[in-house]
Amino acid sequence: MSTHQPTPTILLPDLPPKTLVGIDLITFTSTPNFHGIRDLSPGWHFLYTGATETLSLRSGAWFYIGDITTAGKGSNDTALVPQGRNKNGTQAALGPEIYIWKWDANTESLVALDSESDSARQESMRYKANLGSVWQSGGLFKYRSRIAPSMLVKPATESEPDEKNEEDQPKPQIEARIQTEDDAQTEESGRRDWSGLTDRISPTLLSRVIGDPEIDVDGRPRWVLSSASTANRDADHIPGVDSPAEALHGPEMSEEPEREFGFIPVDLKRTWREGAVGRERTEAAKDRSWALGDLIDRYAGETSGGNQLLGELQFTFLMVLTMMNYSCLQQWKRLLELILTSRSAILDREAFMSEVLRTLSLQLQRCDDVDGGLFEIDGDEGGAFLRNLLMKLRQAVDDLVVDTGSEVKLELDKLEEWVKAEYDWELRRGAVVRRGMLQLEDGEQVEMDWDGNDEDDETGEYAPMIVDM
Secondary structure, eight states: OOOOOOOSEEEOTTOOTTOEEEETTEEEEOOTTOOEEESOOSEEEEEEEESSSSSOOEEEEEEEESOGGGOSSSSOOOSOOOOOBOTTSOBOOOOSOEEEEEEETTTTEEEEOBTTOHHHHHHHHHHHHTHHHHHHTTOEEEOOSSOOHHHHSOOOOOOOTTOBOTTOOBHHHHHHHHHHHHHHHHHHHHHHHHHHHHTTOOHHHHHHHTOSOEEBTTSOEEEEEETTOBOGGGSOOOTTOOOHHHHHHOGGGOSSOOOBOOOOOOOTTOOSOTTOOHHHHHHHHHOTHHHHHHHHHHTOTTSOHHHHHHHHHHHHHHHHHHHOOHHHHHHHHHHHHHHHTOSTHHHHTHHHHHHHHHHHHHHHTTGGGSTTOTTTTTSOGGGHHHHHHHHHHHHHHHHHOOOTTOHHHHHHHHHHHHHHHHHOOOOSTTOOOEEEEEEOTTSOEEEEEEOSTTSSOOSGGGSOOOOOO
């Protein structure tokens, strides 16, 4: 009888068929024989579910495979993670990482087995004892970071009997080999992308933004949220309704009130120090480097405050990508507007700014994964918001940076090349020449070219001025 050595696995008992399941960068619909996901890679993972693929309420949780104290960059082990303990109070030895999240029909979400319940511990042991048979029955989905080409394209099954290649191999065999190589490259690329999208996320950050983690029966933490989770500043308050989540989704959607996000407080209307007056306030309004530095210093703690901002930039984007969370979208935009309009930081915080651009490049490559497109879900047709920010940053880099080896310049050059190829964005002012039809007063239509310098331009000769009347 063959035996299977357990790999990091998440078991999902009682999950109804046709449930939307997402893990990291892929989604699929569960089948009657689906019982979980095996071969989970080390690092962060985000698992979520929804009733349908459309705009239904989604719930999910972050969890970590491996030594969680190494998560994120820098010294991010300040959030102590409790481990499971035996009845006598001694530390329980953690075996293979087997997570068990049961489907709760009442809340239509996945819940972990209670760490304080003896019956839950016995139930956990039964599920783990049955893991081999579930594996053999094909009930465990092998973890993938991306959908492989072989899952999208039907492999060739027929070939002419006389057709051979130079190595005298049948055509289908060659196609299968190429397909396998493509699948391996796709998987490697997907894991690399996911790592780059989550490498600044830490237990400290998740506990700050989401709240303290739930601890499962084996002492492992998970940070839970839903698409209804919000920050108070982004909620539409209705008089008489205390909870922002209740105001948005109604009390019947959840038995417990949604946790409020603990985002970094970005105030774009006040970006100067206390007591600043006159020219200092004016300069700080145009160059937000002081406000950026203030936030970095305030959230430094035992680690780099820059990591907290970068981690939140990663977290908010991924919650838009997977959960369509509105509040996360607003915070992602606030963070980008603050960072990309900090001119002095281009020189003073070169490493941080270049890391932001690297992260943003990776994020933009996943924008099309958002239902309806990232730039359309908030009424930002064509990404005008981000395009204008990048144009301002381009101008600032050209004005300030003389070193051709600048990390910020190199990362911006790569990003500029990508957005030009993908979206046809021109980031240098005056380089944009657009053509279209202009209707005159008499109804005649003529073809015109314009460079767009009169549109959304608040610099140089087009900058607003205050005059005495």
